[in-house]
Amino acid sequence: MTLSLHNPVLLILLGITTLLGNPAAADFTATINPASNRGSWEGWGVSLAWWAKIFGNQSNLADIFFTTNSVSFNGGTLPGLGLNIARYNAGACSSNSVNGTTMAANSILPSRQMPGYWIDWASADPTSSSWSWSVDANQRNMMSLAKARGADRFELFSNSPMWWMCSNHNPAGAANGGENIQSWNIVNHAVYLATIAKYAHDNWGITFASVEAFNEPSSSWWTATNNQEGSHFSIATMAQVITALRSELNSRGLTSTAVSATDENTYDIGLSTWNSFNSTTQKNVGRINVHGYEGTGGRRDLLYSAASAAGIEIWNSEYGDGDATGTQLAQNLLLDFNWLHPTAWTYWQAVDTTGWGLIIGDLEAAQLSTVEQKFFVLAQFTRHIREGMRILDTGNNNVAAAYNAAGRTLVIVAANFDAGQYITFDLSEFSQPSTNGALVPRWSTHFNSSEQYALHSDTFMSGTKFWSYFDQNTVQTFEVSNVSL
Structure with missing residues (x-):
């Protein structure tokens, strides 16, 4: 036999x-080593741009992503992921004209044009007509739905300065992929983010635990023909923004709101950027954020060592891949646990095209489709490794x-x-x-x-x-x- x-x-x-x-x-x-301690787990999350701009009024999606309930969807039942972290995107776009000047961003997809609150440069006073607090209702609504379902950590992040702060008035990037922020608007970028954080605290019932001023800032692919918001920053300019942001948050009484940095695309770039900061800049950073697009490559361990030496935590603040099966997600998540030792981990697009989304959806057509297998792979982690647990x-x-x-x-x-x-x-x-x-x-x-x-x-x-x-x-x-x- x-x-x-x-x-x-x-x-x-x-x-x-x-x-x-x-x-x-x-x-x-x-x-399993019970004497080890790689930190107290802060949670699992998702970025709200761009999917929440389109689907932010759908409570069933909030139930799926931000509870551990069994949720009906598309003729079946899903195990809620139980995410407790929401990353809210401060938009860079607006459709208004200022003295004949308008935003130049024809290449950005409509679903990725995130409305910004500071619509012109006439006044920094958030109660003035230079600010429009009614825009971006859907993304804001999903953040409120998340909070109502138990989400307790919120991060404010930026993909680009407001369009009028950009040299070419294009929040997609500079023509050559270089730095696009005007020198006289470096501090204004910090003012913009700190003002939103303060307004959210006072009016939305949202306290941002951290504010991230950049998105993959060292990358040179942020060009004027991009289909999304993005902006390259030099190391020197990053340092100026970080210093200004810390000061602006403090002046608004948000001393406990951390400045996170720098959301680089890979672990190795994240390490290089961190090591390029002087000690003053590093002390103004309350947490290292990094993206997980290096896959199974990169020196996760060296970035962890740098964070440990500085006495701060690491978040994998953005991860995504095109593998619908969830194989790559599981491989990279487990490598993160073993080498990067983040205390939180967030997915990029909860709803997106085949492979990238946990749920397949067409953002331009505002249509939802089926659930990817990777959704259930992620559930293995998010539903069981919970906030407050000690990582071994x-x-x-x-x-x-x-x-x-x-x-x-x-x-x-x-x-x-x-x-x-x-x-x-x-x-x-x-x-x-x-x-x-x-x-x-x-x-x-x-x-x-x-x-x-x-x-x-x-x-x-x-x-x-x-x-x-x-x-x-x-x-x-x-x-x-x-x-x-």
Whole structure:
């Protein structure tokens, strides 16, 4: 008889063996280190531009993204992601004319023209006619819906200064991809963001925990023909904006609102930019933000070391990829946990074209479609590694772990990208590694099959260990109860 994993006799024997507590040979063992501490998890999030400009009045999307409820959508039921972080985009566009001068941004897609509040340069007084606080209602509404559902961390971020602060009046970028902000508007860019933060606090019931003045500022692809807002900044100008922003926030009583920087496209560029700042600029930065577009490359560890040396945290403030299966998302998230050690992680476009969106949608046509498999892959992380948990070392790039002290629960998320194999999880270093024979609930998602987010009750503690079989291209989450560090 051929002992194949498709052989029902063998499967029965394996099940009996598991229940009796004798492990099948594991392809590898992950030992969780209870003495480690990679920070207290601040949460999971999403940027609200551009999708919330179009769909910001749809409460079902708010339920899907910002609760852990089971939500009806498109004829099915989705497990809410439970995001608690919303990144609000301060727009750079307006349609008004100022002394015959108008915005030059014909290449920016309509859905990506984010309305800005400071519509002309006549006055910095937010109560004057130079400011229009009624614009961008949909994005603002989604932020309010998120807060009503439990979101408790908000970040204000900018892709470009207001169009009239730009040398060519084009918030898509300069003609040659160089710096586009006018020198006399460097401080005004900081004034703009600080004024929004203050207005949000006083009028919207939103306190921004941080303000980010840049979006991939060292990149040179922000040109006048871009289809979205963007702006290149030199290191010297970044430093000026950071200093001015810290001062403007302080002058408005927002001393606890951090200046985050610099939302570079990759880990390596983020490190280079950080190392280019002098000590004064670095001290004005309350958190390092970086984007995850370097994929499996880049020195995540060096950026983490730089942040640790400065005594500040890291957020992966923007991640996206075109892989609808969620394979790349899982790979890069697990590498972040093992090397970058962020305390928060945010996705870029919750609703977007095939591959990029968690839900497929056409922003220009304002139409929603189906849910991508990567939605369920992300749910494996967001629904289980929750705010306030302590992130632990696992010694393996395919495994992440977090500990909930209040509930004495250990959460492990692991993925297998190779041939099917057993993975054993060793908790022997914990003072109380659960209870022998205790059920370990597990949730499973296949990257390339119809299994979306399935709960299984077939895994049990065997002494100080437990194990599970992983099909190829699978991510699983385990919640181990009665655990003490």
